Amino acid sequence: MSNRYDPLQAPDPQEWNALDESERIELALRYHKQARVRLPNARLHATIHAIVENQVALGDQTPVAATVERLMKEGLDRHDAIHAIGSAFANFLSAVGRSQPADPTALYYEEVGKLTAQGWLESSDG
Numbered sequence: 715m716s717n718r719y720d721p722l723q724a725p726d727p728q729e730w731n732a733l734d735e736s737e738r739i740e741l742a743l744r745y746h747k748q749a750r751v752r753l754p755n756a757r758l759h760a761t762i763h764a765i766v767e768n769q770v771a772l773g774d775q776t777p778v779a780a781t782v783e784r785l786m787k788e789g790l791d792r793h794d795a796i797h798a799i800g801s802a803f804a805n806f807l808s809a810v811g812r813s814q815p816a817d818p819t820a821l822y823y824e825e826v827g828k829l830t831a832q833g834w835l836e837s838s839d840g
Contacts, residue, residue, distance in 0.1 A: 721767075730767060738767065806821060809821070
């Protein structure tokens with residue numbers, strides 16, 4: 715795999731999965747540094763990028779890849795779609811820490827399924 719990551723372009727799933735998790739995070743971190751994106755916690759941001767990309771690389775095994783595609787059809791660029799799903803993931807982690815649901819994965823996938831481009835763009839994060 716290239717030593718570059720661009721969230722506007724989907725990485726090849728096999729090449730992405732061949733990387734060590736720390737390499738995936740470093741690629742996302744490097745992208746944001748080179749793009750001069752200021753973030754309150756760049757490493758956490760890059761980690762969430764890597765987590766979402768890991769889920770996208772699973773293809774049809776999760777609803778995440780289809781959600782990225784749907785959000786892009788609704789008008790988001792791929793990077794914003796990754797951010798929208800990353801935000802849902804962060805919210806999910808917070809909720810799971812508070813409530814410990816019986817099936818946390820189902821809760822996360824439900825939240826991912828509710829995402830819309832319009833909702834993301836209207837949010838304070840978008």
